[in-house]
Amino acid sequence: MEEETKAEAEQEEKQEKQKQEQEETEETKKTEDKEKETEEKGKKEKEIKEEQKEEKKETNQEAKHEKKEYKHIKFLSSGWYDKNYKILLIISLLVFVLAIGSIVLFYTKHGDIMNKDVTLTGGTTITVYTSDVNLAELEAFLKGKLGEVNIRKLEDITTRKTIAFVVETSSDANVTKAVLEEYLKYPLDNSNSSTEISGASLAKSFYHQLLIAMAVAFVFMAIVVFIIFRNLIPCLMIVFCAAADIISALALANVLGFRISTAGIAAFLMLIGYSVDTDTMLTTKVLKRRGEGALNSRIKSAFKTGLIMTLTSLAAVLIGYFIANSDVLKEIFFILACGLAMDLFYTWLANASLLKLYCEKKKIS
Amino acid sequence: MAKITWRIWLLIILLVIAGIVIFNWQILYGKVYVKSIVPNSSAAQAGIAQGELIKEINGKAINSIEDYSNALALLKNEAEIIVETENGTFRYNSATLDFELDNKTIRHVSGNAEIAGLKEGMIVESINNFSLETYTFSEIKEKVEPKTKITIKTNKNEYVFLSTNNIGMVVSEVWPTRIKAGLDLQGGARALVKPERALTREEMANLIETVRYRLNVYGLTDVNVKDVSDLEGNTYLMVELAGATPIELQDLIAKQGKFEAKIGNETVFVGGHNDITFVCRNDASCARIESCNAIEGSESCRFQFEVHLSEAAAKRHAELTANLIENTTGEGKSYLNETLDLYLDDKLVDSLFISSDLKGKVTTAVAVSGSGIGKTRLEAYNNAETNMKKLQTILITGSLPFKLEIIKLDSISPTLGQEFTKNVIVAALAAFVGVCLIIYIRYRKFQLFIPVIITIVSETVLTLLIAVIIHWNIDLASIAGIIAAIGTGVDDQIVMIDESESKAAKQYSMKERIKRAFFIIMGAYATVVVSLLPLWWAGAGLLRGFAVTTLLGITVGVFVTRPAFADILKIITKE
Numbered sequence: 001m002e003e004e005t006k007a008e009a010e011q012e013e014k015q016e017k018q019k020q021e022q023e024e025t026e027e028t029k030k031t032e033d034k035e036k037e038t039e040e041k042g043k044k045e046k047e048i049k050e051e052q053k054e055e056k057k058e059t060n061q062e063a064k065h066e067k068k069e070y071k072h073i074k075f076l077s078s079g080w081y082d083k084n085y086k087i088l089l090i091i092s093l094l095v096f097v098l099a100i101g102s103i104v105l106f107y108t109k110h111g112d113i114m115n116k117d118v119t120l121t122g123g124t125t126i127t128v129y130t131s132d133v134n135l136a137e138l139e140a141f142l143k144g145k146l147g148e149v150n151i152r153k154l155e156d157i158t159t160r161k162t163i164a165f166v167v168e169t170s171s172d173a174n175v176t177k178a179v180l181e182e183y184l185k186y187p188l189d190n191s192n193s194s195t196e197i198s199g200a201s202l203a204k205s206f207y208h209q210l211l212i213a214m215a216v217a218f219v220f221m222a223i224v225v226f227i228i229f230r231n232l233i234p235c236l237m238i239v240f241c242a243a244a245d246i247i248s249a250l251a252l253a254n255v256l257g258f259r260i261s262t263a264g265i266a267a268f269l270m271l272i273g274y275s276v277d278t279d280t281m282l283t284t285k286v287l288k289r290r291g292e293g294a295l296n297s298r299i300k301s302a303f304k305t306g307l308i309m310t311l312t313s314l315a316a317v318l319i320g321y322f323i324a325n326s327d328v329l330k331e332i333f334f335i336l337a338c339g340l341a342m343d344l345f346y347t348w349l350a351n352a353s354l355l356k357l358y359c360e361k362k363k364i365s
Numbered sequence: 366m367a368k369i370t371w372r373i374w375l376l377i378i379l380l381v382i383a384g385i386v387i388f389n390w391q392i393l394y395g396k397v398y399v400k401s402i403v404p405n406s407s408a409a410q411a412g413i414a415q416g417e418l419i420k421e422i423n424g425k426a427i428n429s430i431e432d433y434s435n436a437l438a439l440l441k442n443e444a445e446i447i448v449e450t451e452n453g454t455f456r457y458n459s460a461t462l463d464f465e466l467d468n469k470t471i472r473h474v475s476g477n478a479e480i481a482g483l484k485e486g487m488i489v490e491s492i493n494n495f496s497l498e499t500y501t502f503s504e505i506k507e508k509v510e511p512k513t514k515i516t517i518k519t520n521k522n523e524y525v526f527l528s529t530n531n532i533g534m535v536v537s538e539v540w541p542t543r544i545k546a547g548l549d550l551q552g553g554a555r556a557l558v559k560p561e562r563a564l565t566r567e568e569m570a571n572l573i574e575t576v577r578y579r580l581n582v583y584g585l586t587d588v589n590v591k592d593v594s595d596l597e598g599n600t601y602l603m604v605e606l607a608g609a610t611p612i613e614l615q616d617l618i619a620k621q622g623k624f625e626a627k628i629g630n631e632t633v634f635v636g637g638h639n640d641i642t643f644v645c646r647n648d649a650s651c652a653r654i655e656s657c658n659a660i661e662g663s664e665s666c667r668f669q670f671e672v673h674l675s676e677a678a679a680k681r682h683a684e685l686t687a688n689l690i691e692n693t694t695g696e697g698k699s700y701l702n703e704t705l706d707l708y709l710d711d712k713l714v715d716s717l718f719i720s721s722d723l724k725g726k727v728t729t730a731v732a733v734s735g736s737g738i739g740k741t742r743l744e745a746y747n748n749a750e751t752n753m754k755k756l757q758t759i760l761i762t763g764s765l766p767f768k769l770e771i772i773k774l775d776s777i778s779p780t781l782g783q784e785f786t787k788n789v790i791v792a793a794l795a796a797f798v799g800v801c802l803i804i805y806i807r808y809r810k811f812q813l814f815i816p817v818i819i820t821i822v823s824e825t826v827l828t829l830l831i832a833v834i835i836h837w838n839i840d841l842a843s844i845a846g847i848i849a850a851i852g853t854g855v856d857d858q859i860v861m862i863d864e865s866e867s868k869a870a871k872q873y874s875m876k877e878r879i880k881r882a883f884f885i886i887m888g889a890y891a892t893v894v895v896s897l898l899p900l901w902w903a904g905a906g907l908l909r910g911f912a913v914t915t916l917l918g919i920t921v922g923v924f925v926t927r928p929a930f931a932d933i934l935k936i937i938t939k940e
Binding site for chain 1: 549552557559595596597599770771772773774775776777778779780781784785788789791792793795796797799800802803804807841842844845848849851852853855856859860863867881884885888889891892893894895896897898899900902903907908911912915
């Protein structure tokens with residue numbers, strides 16, 4: 001595939017003009033049909049017929065269109081997408097700026113870029129297996145007796161019955177246990193509770209390591225993207241979108257008050273991989289499949305595929321999020337869901353628009 | 366041309382292998398297996414080994430844990446017990462004596478003895494005509510407590526032995542699959558322990574060996590001790606226990622367990638096999654709770670057990686006691702003027718009077734004692750028992766070579782684990798249905814829908830196959846990993862379907878189109894792989910589960926199931 005690109009690059013000057021002409025005709029037809037087509041998604045038979053028509057015309061009109069060489073940008077602007085893609089790009093960039101702003105704000109308020117839970121700050125988590133608990137009452141009871149406390153319930157998805165409650169605190173495990181026993185009036189042991197203790201210095205070291213792991217993963221990902229495309233600017237676009245995706249997902253998690261644990265950071269790492277796959281697919285279709293329809297139609301076909309890709313993943317993680325009762329799973333699914341939603345946004349608003357801009361600058365149609 | 370290509374065959378063959386490997390064939394031979402055996406118990410003496418499948422107990426077939434406990438309940442063979450005391454004679458039927466003796470005074474009355482009217486503080490003369498003048502309490506216990514003939518048939522052998530109701534075996538039900546659940550799903554404990562300083566490779570290996578030995582001696586068999594290191598170059602000791610968590614775990618792992626017996630400032634003996642040749646355990650004749658007393662509103666129970674010293678240690682004992690002065694107490698007993706002080710981790714746990722007749726003598730048998738304190742007598746008794754067991758363990762295994770600190774400890778209740786397992790299965794099925802639904806809504810073609818399901822299922826199965834082969838425990842993070850891998854799997858299938866249906870690419874052959882799809886797939890695969898790699902090292906590898914299963918899942922997907930999917934797709938589209 002790489003050889004292909006090189007060869008293309010060499011012959012570009014000769015072939016490009018011709019090719020562009022070819023596709024230009026197609027493009028004009030296409031843009032006219034575009035609105036119709038979007039309405040008629042799924043009626044593939046019709047599309048096939050149209051495409052066949054276009055192809056026939058394409059060859060006939062080849063010479064005709066040579067004159068219009070550089071006017072195709074004007075032509076393209078007739079379509080809605082051509083008119084508005086820059087606006088879309090600006091919207092996505094604004095959202096990105098907003099996300100960065102919210103993280104900066106969060107940092108100034110809390111002294112960190114995320115809301116860490118006890119696995120990253122150090123402290124105790126005790127899960128008590130009981131169906132009978134009044135969270136408000138418990139919270140009032142624990143206030144003042146323990147340091148920073150966070151309480152929540154675990155529910156069975158099918159019966160909606162409480163199966164356990166979780167107390168997260170910066171206090172020592174023995175103190176927490178004693179206070180809880182005082183409230184519950186029965187002793188806690190391995191049969192009715194789970195205890196997780198993280199030392200403060202270890203938690204801090206984990207946090208640092210996981211941030212490093214994220215940075216390393218990001219660099220690795222960028223290298224792989226460069227190896228695949230060997231083309232600086234499109235690669236930077238992909239890397240930018242992946243970064244924007246992760247930063248925005250984090251901002252979203254912060255805004256929604258989500259607390260992030262070690263598992264959550266693993267989810268962010270996963271997101272690095274996930275966020276680039278639609279971008280990769282889009283870039284492949286746009287830059288490496290120049291012979292297959294006009295730029296807009298290639299973006300559109302990538303969009304159709306990518307939308308379903310992200311939607312299926314999003315459905316899986318959202319369903320997982322709502323059904324899972326384990327904190328670890330809930331957290332991983334939640335972060336993946338945030339990231340995938342952001343991915344949808346940045347891939348098709350930012351990356352697609354940037355690529356289109358790039359192609360037009362480089363006269364790739 | 367419905368030709369089944371080699372790729373499809375490969376998938377089928379791997380799935381068959383997965384079925385064979387994942388299914389636990391043992392279940393065909395027995396439903397209950399021996400998980401662990403208490404050392405020195407009747408079961409251990411009979412020669413029953415860990416892992417054997419129990420088929421029958423006294424002629425009754427054992428097909429579940431319930432059958433097992435029912436069979437044992439049937440053993441409840443009671444004997445008549447006659448206790449003569451200064452307050453009269455008491456008769457009752459019981460499988461055990463249901464009381465303890467402190468010298469001749471009754472302590473801890475329970476069960477049938479209590480119903481019969483025995484009370485604490487009564488002075489016992491004889492039990493079942495065995496006079497306490499001639500026999501010790503433990504000897505009488507041994508003789509009086511009824512034992513039954515038990516016949517246990519396992520897959521390997523038939524064992525016939527006499528035992529009380531407590532056989533000394535922990536059994537567990539055989540799982541239908543060989544997939545091992547992680548700690549957060551089956552319950553258990555995981556401790557991350559930091560040594561006082563950085564250890565060399567050899568020191569670490571030595572430490573691991575000692576900790577494992579100590580836990581085994583304590584009676585914990587399902588133990589995994591290993592060293593882990595992290596990105597910052599720290600090395601930790603990781604201790605994992607499956608199933609229940611003993612309360613003493615923290616003490617067992619992190620207490621160095623430096624035991625010293627001193628007279629004055631001179632050490633007589635220390636824990637470990639150099640000085641101690643034998644420690645009496647699980648034998649009431651030489652290891653027992655001696656007495657209980659109320660002290661300042663709380664209760665305290667004393668335990669005592671016998672240890673045998675090596676010759677060198679016994680000689681030291683003789684030399685150190687030779688110059689001591691004899692003192693006679695008010696009760697007419699004679700003791701030496703210095704005590705034998707027992708230190709655990711430099712803290713004094715007990716001081717023993719040394720009987721005058723031991724002065725200057727080379728004795729190998731020495732009593733070690735300590736106490737347990739609690740709010741109630743029962744609590745004090747249980748604490749004393751726990752402390753005794755801990756001290757016995759420490760004396761046998763010796764001290765750990767380094768000071769250790771537990772820096773992370775997770776103990777997960779088995780109850781919660783079960784709840785999570787059930788929930789995870791529901792979540793996975795629901796996610797699966799959701800994904801299928803979206804694919805169906807988009808393509809409206811059942812022909813596509815079916816291979817998608819086949820690949821999702823086979824990807825999961827093959828990931829589990831590898832997990833079983835490499836002995837990887839499936840924990841919650843791993844399940845998230847599998848779901849994530851399936852997510853990418855479905856993504857890739859969508860790329861393939863769209864490529865194969867692409868109108869724009871119709872100048873290409875089907876083969877060519879699939880090849881093009883794989884370019885995108887391999888790109889996505891490579892990015893996911895590299896982004897998860899750092900998790901192998903970060904955070905002491907606690908997130909490896911997630912990374913490993915995700916990588917396994919997508920690797921299997923890219924190299925096995927997706928090529929097969931492509932071929933199935935070719936068949937379908939051609940028809």
